[in-house]
Each structure stands twice: as structure tokens, then as C-alpha cells.
Amino acid sequence: MATMNRSVENDEKLIVLSESWDKEHAIIETREFAARMGFSQADRTLIATAAAELSTNILRYAGQGELILRTITDADRIGIEVVAVDKGRGIMDIEKALQDHYSTKRGSLGLGLPSVRRIMDEFEIESSPASGTLIIARKWKGHRGER
Amino acid sequence: MITSLTVGSQAALSVIQGCLVATLQADLYDDLLLRIRQGILDRVHSATIHGIVFDMSSVRVLDSFMFHHLADTARMVRLLGAEAVFVGFQPGAASVLVDVEVDTSIIRTFRTVGQGIENLIASAALREGNRDDREDNSPAAEEKRAGIDDGDHESERGE
Numbered sequence: 294m295a296t297m298n299r300s301v302e303n304d305e306k307l308i309v310l311s312e313s314w315d316k317e318h319a320i321i322e323t324r325e326f327a328a329r330m331g332f333s334q335a336d337r338t339l340i341a342t343a344a345a346e347l348s349t350n351i352l353r354y355a356g357q358g359e360l361i362l363r364t365i366t367d368a369d370r371i372g373i374e375v376v377a378v379d380k381g382r383g384i385m386d387i388e389k390a391l392q393d394h395y396s397t398k399r400g401s402l403g404l405g406l407p408s409v410r411r412i413m414d415e416f417e418i419e420s421s422p423a424s425g426t427l428i429i430a431r432k433w434k435g436h437r438g439e440r
Numbered sequence: 441m442i443t444s445l446t447v448g449s450q451a452a453l454s455v456i457q458g459c460l461v462a463t464l465q466a467d468l469y470d471d472l473l474l475r476i477r478q479g480i481l482d483r484v485h486s487a488t489i490h491g492i493v494f495d496m497s498s499v500r501v502l503d504s505f506m507f508h509h510l511a512d513t514a515r516m517v518r519l520l521g522a523e524a525v526f527v528g529f530q531p532g533a534a535s536v537l538v539d540v541e542v543d544t545s546i547i548r549t550f551r552t553v554g555q556g557i558e559n560l561i562a563s564a565a566l567r568e569g570n571r572d573d574r575e576d577n578s579p580a581a582e583e584k585r586a587g588i589d590d591g592d593h594e595s596e597r598g599e
Contacts, residue, residue: 313471320467320501338501338532339539345503346540352470408504408540 304364311357316348319360326362327373332434340373340432343412346405347377347428355381355425365431372433375413380425387418453479458564459557460484460492464499468506477513484520491560492517495553497528507542514547523563525549527556 306326308319323344327337344360351358358379365374384390390406406428410416413430420426453476454461460483462476480492494510496502514524525548529537537544550556 313469316469317467317472324501335532335535338536341501342503342536342540345501346505349470349503349505405504408542411540412536 306362308360308362309357310348310351310360313352316345316352319348320345323360323362323375330364330371330373330434332373332432336432336434339412340375343409343430343432344375346409347375347430350405351377351379351381355379358425370433370435372414372431375430375432377428377430378425383422383424383426384418384420385422387420391418453483455483455487455489456553457557457561458488458490459560460489461495461553461557462492463495466498466500468499468502470505470509473506473509473513477509477516480513481516481520484517484522489522490564491523491525493553493556493560494524494526495528496526496533497530499533500530502533502537504540504542507537507544511546523548523560525556525559527551527553 306322308322309315310319320341324337324341327340332340344362348360351360356379358377358381361374361376361378363374363376365372391410392407406418409428409430413432415429415431417429418426419428452463454463460480462480464476465472483489484492492514494514510526514526517524527550529549548559550559
């Protein structure tokens with residue numbers, strides 16, 4: 294298996310995505326990471342689902358890439374940051390990729406991205422044919438959406 | 441009678457009362473989903489299966505890709521002349537599916553495998569019943585058919 298994991302620190306985890314089954318690994322790692330941070334059961338499922346969507350995007354459209362999980366903090370709260378990075382051909386039309394997935398339901402780019410944006414509190418995306426795609430999604434503990 | 445067939449490493453297909461029960465593992469991925477689909481379609485095609493029950497009770501995380509893959513598999517099963525139902529969704533998975541706004545109305549759901557099987561058998565009986573009506577050779581049915589036939593001829597002549 295091509296899965297390789299390297300704990301940079303306690304609060305960062307790198308998951309390499311190159312084979313189909315690495316997605317399963319990403320889901321498990323993300324859920325455990327969120328659990329260790331004290332996210333509620335419902336939030337763990339939401340965050341793991343976002344990681345699943347991002348992993349599928351990478352595996353389907355870029356072939357391979359990485360998912361990085363991080364603990365982030367600001368003034369008085371902590372959160373999880375899920376970074377998805379690949380060196381694929383990039384997303385031609387980001388606006389379109391972020392549109393409701395009914396319009397891009399199958400086989401086209403962006404299928405999972407609207408879901409990720411709905412699930413997480415913050416969502417950033419950068420993409421170009423030269424450098425690939427970088428997506429950063431964050432969810433704060435105790436922020437809206439915690440159920 | 442229960443027969444089992446393992447698909448991939450952790451997903452299993454069992455035949456219970458003429459229904460195929462696909463028990464899905466906790467975390468799914470594309471290749472596994474494709475193997476499960478293939479296993480299901482092969483079985484539905486080659487055997488007399490009333491329908492298929494997708495047992496979702498172990499599935500904790502279901503993203504939009506996985507959901508659409510399973511919903512599409514259910515449509516394929518329907519094209520082969522069987523029915524497909526989903527049972528045992530976990531609250532977390534159900535809540536996420538609504539949050540990500542996938543169209544969940546395209547699948548039929550029940551609480552337990554037992555209820556799913558019951559429903560599939562009932563729908564199969566209904567389909568068989570319709571077929572029996574058409575193949576009914578009783579005098580009454582003969583008469584009814586003759587009547588319809590006459591009607592057709594009448595209308596043909598009328599044109």
C-alpha cells in the first residue's frame with residue numbers, strides 16, 4: 294500500500310493519497326484527529342465527510358495528492374484545518390465547481406466541493422493549471438454548526 | 441437459507457429469503473464500491489432475486505460521491521427488474537446527507553434489514569401477481585381477454 298503517514302507534530306498529520314483505498318484511511322485518520330481535539334460525535338462525522346469529499350476529488354481528478362490535518366487556534370478557540378493539495382491540472386472554472394452539485398452531479402469537476410463548503414466554517418481555494426489545486430477548509434469548535 | 445459471498449475484504453453479500461443483502465463496511469472507497477456494484481449486478485442478473493437490501497448500519501461516513509454511487513447502483517438493479525432498498529442509516533450519516541443537500545428522495549429507506557426484506561417480498565409478490573393476471577387461463581380471464589381483443593378489432597375496423 295502506498296499509504297504513508299508522518300506525524301510532523303502532535304497537532305499535524307499528513308495523509309498521502311495515491312490509491313483508491315487511501316480514502317478510507319483519510320476518513321479514519323480525520324475522524325480520530327477530530328476526536329482527539331474533542332469535537333462532538335456529529336462534528337467528527339461532518340469533518341470526516343469533508344475529508345472524504347476532498348480525497349475523492351484528488352484521487353479522481355489529480356490522481357494523487359495530500360491531505361494535511363492541523364490544529365489551529367485563534368484568540369479563544371481552537372479548530373481543525375483540513376488542507377487538500379495536489380499537482381493536478383487545476384480547476385478550470387472554480388465558480389462553476391462551487392455551484393450547487395445538482396448541476397455538476399456526475400463526472401465533472403467540483404462534485405464534492407459545495408458539500409465541503411457547507412460542512413465547514415471556512416473554505417478557501419486556489420487553483421491553476423501550472424501549480425495544481427490547494428483547498429483549505431476549517432471548522433472551529435463551538436462555532437456555528439457544532440451540534 | 442443464507443448463502444454468503446465476500447466481495448473485497450470487508451463487504452459481504454448474503455441471500456436471505458430470496459433477497460440479496462449487501463452489508464457495507466464502515467468506511468467505503470471507490471474501488472470497493474465498484475466491486476460491490478459488480479457483485480450485486482451479477483447476482484441479480486444470474487439468480488432469481490426479489491430485490492436488494494443495502495445495510496448501511498455500519499457506515500459512519502458517506503460523502504456525496506458514495507451516496508450517488510449507491511443510488512446509481514440501485515437504479516441499475518431496477519433496470520434488471522429487481523428493487524433496491526436501504527436500511528439502517530446512522531443518524532450521523534443521515535444528518536450529513538441532508539447537510540450536503542444530496543437528493544435523498546431517490547432512494548427508499550427502512551429501519552431494519554427485516555423490514556427491508558418484507559417490503560421487497562411484498563413488491564415482488566405484487567409484480568408476480570400482475571404477471572399471473574396476464575397469464576391467468578381461467579374461463580373468466582379468457583373471456584376478459586377475448587373481450588379486450590374484440591374491442592381492439594372494433595376500433596381497428598372503426599378507423
